[in-house]
Amino acid sequence: GQQLNQSPQSMFIQEGEDVSMNCTSSSIFNTWLWYKQDPGEGPVLLIALYKAGELTSNGRLTAQFGITRKDSFLNISASIPSDVGIYFCAGGSGGDDKIIFGKGTRLHILP
């Protein structure tokens, strides 16, 4: 079945640093989504991408839909303490509503 490989699995950074994470797949996706999950909460949508090559920003967050349609990345600039959490990529393909999630990138900010 389809799988998403999300990396890195964890990141430990200093406040103010930029962050980059990505997702790759052996299959083509028509939609790439990036979510953030805080402890005890459900995932919240950060950015949605629907077109190959699309580059979209949401504040300090920027995400791109890879040209091959098999990958996407998320960058966070100038990280702040509230950026801590788990970031998930998700991909959708075909005519059904199924969205597959990556295994998440756990972002930790060192004091």
Next chain:
Amino acid sequence: DTAVSQTPKYLVTQMGNDKSIKCEQNLGHDTMYWYKQDSKKFLKIMFSYNNKELIINETVPNRFSPKSPDKAHLNLHINSLELGDSAVYFCASSPGTGPTEAFFGQGTRLTVV
């Protein structure tokens, strides 16, 4: 107003019991989902309903039965609960057909003892 609300938030129950989790969305979306998140935080789709009709049914034991009385509600009933069913269950909804963005509820943490 909460967009996707599910109840209860926590559920502790004994093996063998039957339990239900309820979900309601007030976004006017046509599609609703149930996801399971395991202890490693891996999110896996279980079911998807579009306008009260089942459209995705992943490989889930038939002890799990979703029910959609109307397009704003998707409940999950679980029979004969097992220890391995312990997880966080998320309800979500999305605007229409095709893989569009999903909006998630806060989750129900099910613990089977």
